[in-house]
Amino acid sequence: MNKVLLGLLLGAVLGAVDGGTAWFTPEVRPEMAMIIVGSTFKGLVGGILIGFFARKVNSVPLGILFGLAVGALLALAIAAMPDGLTGKHYYVQIIVPGSLVGLIVGYATQKYGAAPATTPATR
């Protein structure tokens, strides 16, 4: 599977799972659908960015760092928005798992994503 597609799929799946864990926080349960859609979208965006990075830079440590940074930044953007019902910010609950999801996608795209096929040189 190519790196961008792998990043996209993994980002979406892990994003959805990440959003789904909000169910364990009773006060935000009424917003579950919104949270899952938002988290999946965040995962998709992060996954595509990380996948494109993996296509350009072939390095597992750099991929992990980039994934971590992208995951953290996107999660920060979400966490900066207060919860609609409680008005509280859930920085730790959103940024820590979001960063780790980015790290996992960064590692996976570097390690398991297929590099784009090179076209043979033509005269």
Place this chain on the structure above:
Amino acid sequence: MKFLSDKALERLREGAETPDLAGTRYRLLERIARGGMGVVYTAEDENLRRRVALKVLDVPGTDVNRLIREARVLAALEHPGIVPVHDVGTLADGRVFYTMKFVEGKRLDKFIVSVASVPDRLRIFLRICDAVAFAHARGVLHRDLKPANIMVGPFGEVLVMDWGLAKILRETSNSAGEADPEATIFEKPKQTNISSDATEISVVTGHGTVMGTPRYMSPEQARGDVEHLDARSDIFSLGRLLRFLLSGKPEVVPIPGGHRLDKSLAAICAKATEAAPAERYPNVPEMALDVSKYLDGLAVGAHRESTFDKAGRFYRRYRFFILLIAAYLAMRVLILLFMHR
């Protein structure tokens, strides 16, 4: 009457064997080793001012024309994993010599001690397979594949040496040859007497019939069934070589307290060393493919896996990824516990 000591006899024998290179462009430097078909020396090519390995073929009764033709065919084996033959000629005393690239490196059996990781050992093995497959594609069987005939150079290059016992199945279009070489090269030995305490020394018996090294030779080669030898005979030797690389012994020897060979690798070795050639890998690339699959964490053709084996392989292949997911889930649980305190 006074008897000569073994040491003195050895010195006398060496003196008699020392080739006279007068009339050639080579100057003898030192003796390196004895191979299956002769003695290898280092020599200096006085025209090109470079060191070469010079092998003097000294098996009695060997057809000189055959050896020269063989050298020509081997010279056509231009591959990074095969030591190139530079020159071939005849000494004043009628013995034939080859000169080859002088490789400064370590024999595989010595080098492998410093290679701890199984994947690194398998990568070395794949490079040997690459060279042998190339030779097979050119119609040449090595017939004496063993650790002592593999050199690892200072830059990690892997070279298959000592093609002196090679069997030429068919000659390539650019090599000289009038008759079917198989018809003239080989003659069935009258008797093969291979001791059970296998030796690492190449055995040459009968009228130019080349046998190989007992611990590494295929059963059909040991029987002297030279007419029916094909690539699968070298595959047997490769199987033994692979087992040596993985366990230090070419045969299946249970080592009390020693680690057991991975099932897939053991199956590859077992398939390559089946007694019946038809049961072995049909060619070297197929064997190499199985080894590559193992390296990539995929199922190998030689081993039918149970569900447990498959799960184990999946875990080994994606170990770090699985651990990351587990870390993520653990962290999630910790956050939840922290929130609900």
